Amino acid sequence: MGRNRATLADVARRAGLSKTAASMVLNGREGTRLSADAHQRVFAAAEELGYRPNVAARSLRTRKTATIAFVSDIVATTRFAGDLIRGALDAARERDHVLLITETQGDATFEQYAIEAMLDRQVDGVIYAAMATRRLTVPPAILGGPVVLLNATSADDLPCVLPDDDRAGRSVAAALLEHGHRDGIALIGRNRLKEGDPEVSLAAEARLRGIRQALGEAGVTLLAESFCTEWLPEHGYAAMRGLLNRSPRPSAVICMNDRLAFGAYQALGEAGLTVPDDISVISFDDDPIAAWLRPSLATTALPHEQMGRRAVELLLDGAAAGPVLVPMPLRRRRSLAPPAG
Amino acid sequence: MGRNRATLADVARRAGLSKTAASMVLNGREGTRLSADAHQRVFAAAEELGYRPNVAARSLRTRKTATIAFVSDIVATTRFAGDLIRGALDAARERDHVLLITETQGDATFEQYAIEAMLDRQVDGVIYAAMATRRLTVPPAILGGPVVLLNATSADDLPCVLPDDDRAGRSVAAALLEHGHRDGIALIGRNRLKEGDPEVSLAAEARLRGIRQALGEAGVTLLAESFCTEWLPEHGYAAMRGLLNRSPRPSAVICMNDRLAFGAYQALGEAGLTVPDDISVISFDDDPIAAWLRPSLATTALPHEQMGRRAVELLLDGAAAGPVLVPMPLRRRRSLAPPAG
DNA sequence: AGTGGTCGCTAAACTGATTTAGCAGAGCAT
DNA sequence: ATGCTCTGCTAAATCAGTTTAGCGACCACT
Structure with a gap:
């Protein structure tokens, strides 16, 4: 997968500059004193080579992966899970993030495994979701970083998203x-x-x-x-x-x-x-x-799509602890009429 | 997220050995001549420090991330998508892999974006899924590595999984x-x-x-x-x-x-x-x-869970090109009887 | 002439793993 | 004593980026 990708060094060489210069230009760093001409050359080189940074290499240094863990108990059994995920995916895409999704099936071993797998991949935060709105116990391992509860609350004082x-x-x-x-x-x-x-x-x-x-x-x-x-x-x-x-x-x-x-x-x-x-x-x-x-x-x-979206927003924008209640809109349909007689 | 994690260097130091030795022991490398005692010490140190390797760092060297991209057109609108994903998640977990999931919503821009995001993260392969069984055109960008089509076929001669x-x-x-x-x-x-x-x-x-x-x-x-x-x-x-x-x-x-x-x-x-x-x-x-x-x-x-599972298996075990047909079991229920009269 | 500051840029360290190449010491044969 | 092999281990390079520290050239000012 992705063999022959151009590296930053390739870009720098083509632009006749150092990796440092190329890195700074591509990251739009303020306060560097690189000439307009240097900027041009780096952009041109990156464009020509179809350069895309290697996220793994970058995250090694920056400790940011632009990746969010979405851990839920069950994704399949209800149709609603898809909406939760879709909302989260949309919001993540808007913020240039990506979702690593796992399901624990309510099994403690699977959960432990899933969480370790996510942390090993240096995710930036965790969305911990339940498919039935309920209170749950958050595994301590994920408390080391940002966490948002989705469709759930807990005894820990965490930000959470619930339907109203x-x-x-x-x-x-x-x-x-x-x-x-x-x-x-x-x-x-x-x-x-x-x-x-x-x-x-x-x-x-x-x-x-x-x-x-x-x-x-x-x-x-x-x-x-x-x-x-x-x-x-x-x-x-x-x-x-x-x-x-x-x-x-x-x-x-x-x-x-x-x-x-x-x-x-x-x-x-x-x-x-x-x-x-x-x-x-x-x-x-x-x-x-x-x-x-x-x-x-x-x-x-149930505003599941909206909820999934809010969860990502809270996670990335840094949320205050406590619940966010998402309104459940009334769908007026034909099953209502005044009482007979 | 995951601050203060022990590194391989920490383990090596505690075991009184080099990083090289620690790495070899933990990866169970054959043919190294490290003593039984050295093995013991490394395992003990890793255990005590709760060491877990940093996947980003490892993948930089090995070009393997144990991560699979799951790209589909739509995850939400049908209840079945969940089953496809669940099957894939199960099979992935069994093989120590993890799923990066995105949805294109049938939008070419979103698709392009999603695929780049996955490739930037060095995924080991791509499962390209459609929610309605159909033929589709595979974006050339993902043909650089292993691909399996799920619930779809294409003109390219790729392995694919379909319901029978x-x-x-x-x-x-x-x-x-x-x-x-x-x-x-x-x-x-x-x-x-x-x-x-x-x-x-x-x-x-x-x-x-x-x-x-x-x-x-x-x-x-x-x-x-x-x-x-x-x-x-x-x-x-x-x-x-x-x-x-x-x-x-x-x-x-x-x-x-x-x-x-x-x-x-x-x-x-x-x-x-x-x-x-x-x-x-x-x-x-x-x-x-x-x-x-x-x-x-x-x-x-529709054997969606089974199909999701097969797709991951084909991807990781290296599949022959061509379709795998998954049987659709008949559910005999009460809506059948001999004709009246 | 010497000093100081700004400009435009780069070398090298660093992230955390894997992997290659090779070293020191022991044991043995010649 | 020399050369050889085997054992048990390590130094250093490498992956692809980011970041720190600083270098040389040029200009202005005293």
């Missing part, structure tokens, strides 16, 4: 109130584990808090709350069936994520009920299926 | 034949652009060919073929509605991907028809929604 689930909860509730729903609002996806253990999830508790607060301010309480062991379609399906067996029937349902909502749609379809005429549905995440459902599902979008 | 869409087509057709379907099989998702232009898609033509061949061998022809401008749920929905307006009604439908099948399910549900009792459905990709649908959708899985 609390406000998303409020906007979801507000959207239903706007449409005139009050006493018929049910919730699908309560989960004691997610709500109680910040190492499992921060989103569940924050979303619930936001929903309750907005409803509370309007003097409304939830008609029913269904508990689910997981936030998957089958659980949303079961929960919705359960709600339909009760009386009165809810006029609207909030699902804790889109996959639950997908399951709820299935149960409603089987029961012969129509969204939104019989029941409104709103949810969280903006998974691609939300737009594909018929009718399309109103939801609050 | 042709065989997937045959197994999809065979699954329907097994269930006794013959003259009632319809196809959703024909698309002249995808079938005709290998730079857009290789999958469409291969899947179609496989289907036709397996049906042909059984003396069966397709009852109907619906064309779609895109392979999205709304197009599957429209196509399915179209098919239901015709007579006779198909007994089974093959969809060119799961998103089309998702749309077909929606149309079937609205028409009051039941899968698989009224109509069987089978498809391609094994998108997560395939398992979430009710009833679960039979499909052939």
Whole structure:
């Protein structure tokens, strides 16, 4: 790979100058007293030879690699990981940086290995990302340099980037109130584990808090709350069936994520009920299926791309410790209508 | 990042030996005549100091970085990209390598930039990946070293890894034949652009060919073929509605991907028809929604993780030019049944 | 004439590893 | 005593850059 690349020495020779001079010109060093003519010759030589500096050689001296480590627990299982990475890649490119990506799969051995591999390559900083918003323990090895937590917090006082689930909860509730729903609002996806253990999830508790607060301010309480062991379609399906067996029937349902909502749609379809005429549905995440459902599902979008971007910016611009909350925009879609009758 | 790391010189000093000796011991060089005692002392010193070699320094001399460039057009928009990357990460880790990932977004400027950034960092090889299986043109800059194409082919005679869409087509057709379907099989998702232009898609033509061949061998022809401008749920929905307006009604439908099948399910549900009792459905990709649908959708899985893994293996083990076809396993699920009546 | 300052540039050290060439001492044969 | 080989190790070069320290020429001023 990259054999026969021109070196700085080649450029200098062609320009009839020393390596020192060539280096200074190409780095645009201020305060050197090299003549305009010398500048010209170096630029011309570099251009003609297609010179590109060897980053390894440079970093040996400068201890900067323009490379960022992106360490996450899981990149594959959710569609969102790609957005996190894409945002980070975009911001990195804008700042002439590059991303070294690894996945730990939640395995301590893999994590240790990954972190050593990154540090051996002298990365300038680490983005430590979690795929589910949660609190985690940062491996001490990476605390020697800049670190930003992405979609996570920790006990250490580090800069971190999180989605604003609390406000998303409020906007979801507000959207239903706007449409005139009050006493018929049910919730699908309560989960004691997610709500109680910040190492499992921060989103569940924050979303619930936001929903309750907005409803509370309007003097409304939830008609029913269904508990689910997981936030998957089958659980949303079961929960919705359960709600339909009760009386009165809810006029609207909030699902804790889109996959639950997908399951709820299935149960409603089987029961012969129509969204939104019989029941409104709103949810969280903006998974691609939300737009594909018929009718399309109103939801609050996880701003993953934006978050990935912010993480890189915080890392490179030197961030103050503490959380940055990224807003989750409300996607108004066809699953909302005023309560029937 | 990584300040105060022990250097080889530190290890050598502590072991009372030269850098040369320390280097040889730590690299397990054969044929050196260093004493057992010297070995002991070097290992002990390295251990005590927590020594880890500086990859930049080493690569300056050896021209090996144990780093692979993973350049793709798009990482975010499909859920599958994650799997491709995960497979590549796993295989890379097993071989003590690390992945530098970039995304070109199909933009020539970004691509140029990304490739230069990788080459500047002296990567040992490049995996050039496409998110839709297709033929593409490889930027000449990366041909100076090892390259493997992932989910793509090119005119250059390079090793490449592709899903076996042709065989997937045959197994999809065979699954329907097994269930006794013959003259009632319809196809959703024909698309002249995808079938005709290998730079857009290789999958469409291969899947179609496989289907036709397996049906042909059984003396069966397709009852109907619906064309779609895109392979999205709304197009599957429209196509399915179209098919239901015709007579006779198909007994089974093959969809060119799961998103089309998702749309077909929606149309079937609205028409009051039941899968698989009224109509069987089978498809391609094994998108997560395939398992979430009710009833679960039979499909052939894109083996993306496996493909990512193979690409790294080919790159590092030195591959012969030409394609490696990775099988697409058939997922037998509840959307298949014998024809009604 | 001697001194000092500025201008334009370079030699050499340095980063942390690998690798080549070769040295000192021991043991043995002649 | 000499030459030879073998053992166990090291000095120094090398990779491709950055950075420090400083050199020679020229000019101005006293």
